[in-house]
Amino acid sequence: MKKQGILLPLLLLAVACTQTPSAEQRAQALVSGLTIEQKASLMQHPSAPIPEAGIPAYNWWNEALHGVGRNGKATVFPQPVGMAASFDETLLHEVFTAVSDEARVKNRQARESGFVDQYQGLTFWTPNINIFRDPRWGRGMETYGEDPYLTGRLGMAVVRGLQGPDDAPVRKAHACAKHFAVHSGPEWNRHSFDARVSERDLRETYLPAFKDLVTRAGVEEVMIAYNRFRGVPCGANDYLINTILRGEWGYKGLVVSDCWAIADFYEAGRHGFSDNAVEATALAVHTGTDLNCGSSYQSIPEAVRSGRLLEADVDRSLVRLLAARYRLGELDNAPTPWDKLEDGIVEGPGHLALARKMAQESIVLLQNDGDLLPLDPGVRIALVGPNSDDREMLWGNYNAIPEQTVTLADALRERIPDLLVLGGCPLVTAEAVDPAAEKAVLDSLAGYDLVVFAGGISPRVEGEEMKVALPGFRGGDRTDIQLPEVQRHLLQTLHEAGKKVVLVNFSGSAVGLVPETESCDAILQAWYPGEEGGNALADILFGDVVPSGKLPVTFYRDTTQLPDYESYDMQGRTYRYFTGEPLYAFGYGLSYTRFSYGQARVEGRRLIVPVTNTGERDGVEVVQLYVRRPDDAEGPLKSLRGFQRLPIPAGATAEAVFPLSEETFLYWSPEQRDLVPLSGDWELLYGGRSDQLQAISYTFHR
16 A cells, blocks of 8 residues: 555645646646555546545536436437537537536535535536438437538537636536447447448548547547447557547547446457456556446456556556546536526526527428418317327437426417317337227317327437337337338328328438328428427427428438448448438428529638528528539538528528638548548539539639
8 A cells, every 4th residue: 555645745745836736747646646446446437535535436427418417307408410400500509508507506516415426427428429320320319410510510519518618717517529439320239340431431421520529629528439440349449549539639638438338348249359357458448448437447456467457557547537527626626617507597497498499490391382381370270199298209318307398289288278189199009000090080180170290209219229129110220211100101091081281200310201291281300309399399380480490311211222221331321422312301491481592602712602582581591511522433422511590581682601711622532541621623512402502613722
């Protein structure tokens, strides 16, 4: 046992006499006085207290996917894929500033109680910036869609909102970029899957958002994925962690494991990469995975004693961990700028209004035959469908439990006191369609000409590694992308009975709605819109708000348009490489008004795009800029390089302005094996959706 009581104060005094010690210097002083057993106890997600060194217990595991999660009351914002549909990084930053405000309040409350437990700390394993490459992936709803540029832009807004100002005396919270890297299903084999991709796909699709968060937003943590990458588990992958993350990108922060991912190295039926926990631990720590969510790092002392692991590697990781705790103010227990935040902000009026606004912007109008929407306030409406009055569905996953949730039924009853609400059918079932049940629904709808059908799917059937085995679903993933047959049949029955139908589709992923484009007159994509989702939908349905959401993913027609789910090759995937005709393209979304694009012009290093609102209502258009390299037949068909939410009054013209910087013209270089600004001839493509764009030629010179 080292003489901690004497050594530690002397080390701290020596540092203090020379200069104000940095967080790293203070951490080094602490580490030098610890035993190997104590060090191991600090490198697991419930970090043990070391009272004699003045180190309190800390649990690193906390969630804030779309609000402070799994810790009772908090504001539940829309699921991330829905927030991505807003294309509004400014609003997203406001959302996550509110989330970190609530996090600080809840952390203070926990500290005042005398114990900070799991889900009460300040280190949040958010955001999930994996690419939603295939709509069958159950966790895709946690991401910001299928495009690397959009994911990077929105992910940086999340990080900046969570972590707070860079010049604050202590960090407000930690964000964590996950899951590094090449991780987006399947869920059923994620503990044994080996993701193999070309260097071009790696650098062009799977890594750009991580690079943005590390090099531009200063994310404090990066979480490794469960899968292997090119044969090596991500938590021991030297190429990912040391060559790219810490080497090329200069990352100085923490690398954390996904939960029990180190155990996947050696547990039966998983990667089969290591023989036991000692070997796996030695590999992970040596490579640079600093923190273990799980218990494998209990083996650190044995790994050091056996010579498999150097104690210097342990110290390197532990200095990073303790320095991070100092930067959060967690080890000093000193006042912070956020201690004065009032308890009442948690799920308070201001944050509920913000949740409602984000939900409004996330809703995408997919179809509106005959301008059925917005609804006439005097029309007699019946609300039908399995998601009509389901509070938990609105919450998505990794959620809080809010004190109040407004379902679509709740919101419509506020406007229509005698509203008829019918479940109508199950969400999904393995049973055959029941004609008698459908007849009963039709009988109940006598005298109603218009039906709002709240359908789709639910976080109960899509999500992370779930025990679900229903038609169309497997283990949290989907085996097809159609609307469940029981809903599809009822919608067709309603159509044949002469009812006007507005489908409100709740889902965290793209749904193949081909028959519904015939059986329904209007379709809204609602995602999982959070606790204010019902109010936001009513605002859209009745025209209080003009829809402005755009799809952050491609809505394919069916699974025949999709490549092999287990292939990570990007050819044939997403709008960037898909050559077929989708049902609804990336970037698509209708409005209650109409927009006309004029001829864009280049002025200096700016592209200026004039857009006219030719309709009779004020609206917001999400103007999109894509680029294409005409001399590369193997590259992307087009790539998003800019977007701007442009408010335009009825009858007016406004201009979207896009800088034409080096970032605009990043492209794959076979020689440098990375993305670099590429001089030469380009096409600039602009418009309101990825499949209907105008083009101008442009020559870029560095």
